[in-house]
Amino acid sequence: MDVSARRAFNLLKEMAYVRVSGTEEEKKAAERLLAEAKKCGVKTQIEPFTVKTGKVNKARLVVTAPYVKEYEVTGYERSLSTTEGGLDAEFYYAENLLPVHLQNCKGKIVMINGRLRRADYEKLQKAQVAAILTFSGTTLDRNSETDCDIRKLREVMTDPFGFAVALNMRAADAAEIVRRGAKTMHIEVDSECFDAQSQNVCAVIEGSKYPDEIISFGAHYDSVHFSTGVYDNMSGSVIIMELLRYFAAHQPERTLKFNWYGSEEQGLLGSKAWTQAHEDELENHVLMINVDVAAATLGQNAAPILATEAAVGYVDALMKEHGMACSVKMDIYSSDCIPFADHGVPAINLCRFGTAGAGYIHDRRDNLKSGYLDEKSLDITLQQALMLAKHVVNAKVFPIERTISDEIRKKVDEYLFKEKK
Ligand SMILES: [Zn+2]
Known part of the structure; x- marks a missing residue:
């Protein structure tokens, strides 16, 4: 044949x-x-x-100051769940995680550029961030033609560096929150891990x-x-x-x-x-x-x-x-x-x-x-x-x-x- x-x-x-x-x-x-x-x-x-693997039943992100607006987010599969009532913290845009950025990360909801690589994850965990935020797509995306990507905290990250609360959003929304000078945020994640x-x-x-x-x-x-x-x-x-x-x-x-x-x-x-x-x-x-x-x-x-x-x-x-x-x-x-x-x-x-x-x-x-x-x-x-x-x-x-x-x-x-x- x-x-x-x-x-x-x-x-x-x-x-x-x-x-x-x-x-x-x-x-x-x-x-x-x-x-x-x-x-x-x-x-x-x-x-x-x-x-x-895992499943996220609910993921929310609301900018609480200096303006109030909820944005579309997805939770990372295998993310930690937030505790009852969610998590309120300062927002910080840590770009590409240079030492200058890292010294400002502790206890904050930290957004970085691009994919969450293993080396970034290690740095963020060591800097004791409250939560990790990433974005995907481009600032030109039309919401009706694209999806807010669902990502995963892989074992290569969680095995050596532990679990974290991690969310992903659209690039255009990420640009907006930086442009509008978001100071504080409220986030909620309800996530299950399973085999x-x-x-x-x-x-x-x-x-x-x-x-x-x-x-x-x-x-x-x-x-x-x-x-x-x-x-x-x-x-x-x-x-x-x-x-x-x-x-x-x-x-x-x-x-x-x-x-x-x-x-x-x-x-x-x-x-x-x-x-x-x-x-x-x-x-x-x-x-x-x-x-x-x-x-x-x-x-x-x-x-x-x-x-x-x-x-x-x-x-x-x-x-x-x-x-x-x-x-x-x-x-x-x-x-x-x-x-x-x-x-x-x-x-x-x-x-x-x-x-x-x-x-x-x-x-x-x-x-x-x-x-x-x-x-x-x-x-x-x-x-x-x-x-x-x-x-x-x-x-x-x-x-x-x-x-x-x-x-x-x-x-x-x-x-x-x-x-x-
Ligand atoms: Zn392939």
């Missing part, structure tokens, strides 16, 4: 709904992928894992000649709130499904594993769970090929590789030999390749990035109606993936050394917040 971009795109259309980590919809998507994989007549299973179940969908084809050499294909199938995740990353999910169909019909010499990861958007939780559960066999993994974002009509192809310069040269030469346009570089990529590289398994990512103004991730615009994806463009990454896979799967001598360069090792360690020695 040959691969088909049409069939892949039809499956993508069918699964164009929000699939957030640990939800019923994520599970429904996993079951759909499982059913599709089963049709290929290979060994399949769902591997569940636990995710720490939920997420899952990876797994399929295996045993190799005919080198069964102990494993090549692992991966793509995450979860999305974030408000996003149907057709681009990020049902596109990659349906591409590796086509590869599964192909190799189910063309017996590979090496063993192939196909994994659709859940909860990638919450910090690569699916691939972390998988590499942990399969730690023993990872030394037999010779390569991981990950597909995360494809099908953008206006875009460009890239292959960030977590291995060595020799691996980069090999993939680059293959692309050129086949007349395939792809920018092949040694770099990390924020996706499920990371836990594999962390375990010493070389990883190749295949992506087609939408160009500026023609590629949307992590909000409601990642939707088929946005009109920036198409079947022909999906076929570009599908063909690159198939070409690469055909070469490595049946190579006489495996062409990629099982080595991660020091440069990549260092970037992976930083990405995973490993302590510097």
Whole structure:
């Protein structure tokens, strides 16, 4: 059986709904992928894992002086709840958390620029803020066309630095409260933390000649709130499904594993769970090929590789030999390749990035109606993936050394917040 971009795109259309980590919809998507994989007549299973998540029942923010106005906010999942009657405190805009800002934060409701990164969270917790406020979107957003983003206090933040009250608001509102000189605020958060179940969908084809050499294909199938995740990353999910169909019909010499990861958007939780559960066999993994974002009509192809310069040269030469346009570089990529590289398994990512103004991730615009994806463009990454896979799967001598360069090792360690020695 040959691969088909049409069939892949039809499956993508069918699964164009929000699939957030640990939800019923994520599970429904996993079951759909499982059913599709089963049709290929290979060994399949769902591997569940636990995710720490939460739900915010109520979140309010009211500026109380020098003017009074309530603003739309969302509570971070896993935020602390405020005590009975809410929290009243001074407001302080701490911009990018320079030392000058930090000395003014204690006991205040503190707003910062951009995402709440782990390093910012550490600083804010050490400065003993009363609550954390972030904003998302742009000051040009129309409320009817955008959502006030829902964020999460991840374990990488709460495990070392404890919990906090954290809220998110719209950029235009954040600008207004700064412009109008908000001095004090009243906030209320009612939040629950709980464990939920997420899952990876797994399929295996045993190799005919080198069964102990494993090549692992991966793509995450979860999305974030408000996003149907057709681009990020049902596109990659349906591409590796086509590869599964192909190799189910063309017996590979090496063993192939196909994994659709859940909860990638919450910090690569699916691939972390998988590499942990399969730690023993990872030394037999010779390569991981990950597909995360494809099908953008206006875009460009890239292959960030977590291995060595020799691996980069090999993939680059293959692309050129086949007349395939792809920018092949040694770099990390924020996706499920990371836990594999962390375990010493070389990883190749295949992506087609939408160009500026023609590629949307992590909000409601990642939707088929946005009109920036198409079947022909999906076929570009599908063909690159198939070409690469055909070469490595049946190579006489495996062409990629099982080595991660020091440069990549260092970037992976930083990405995973490993302590510097
Ligand atoms: Zn992604």
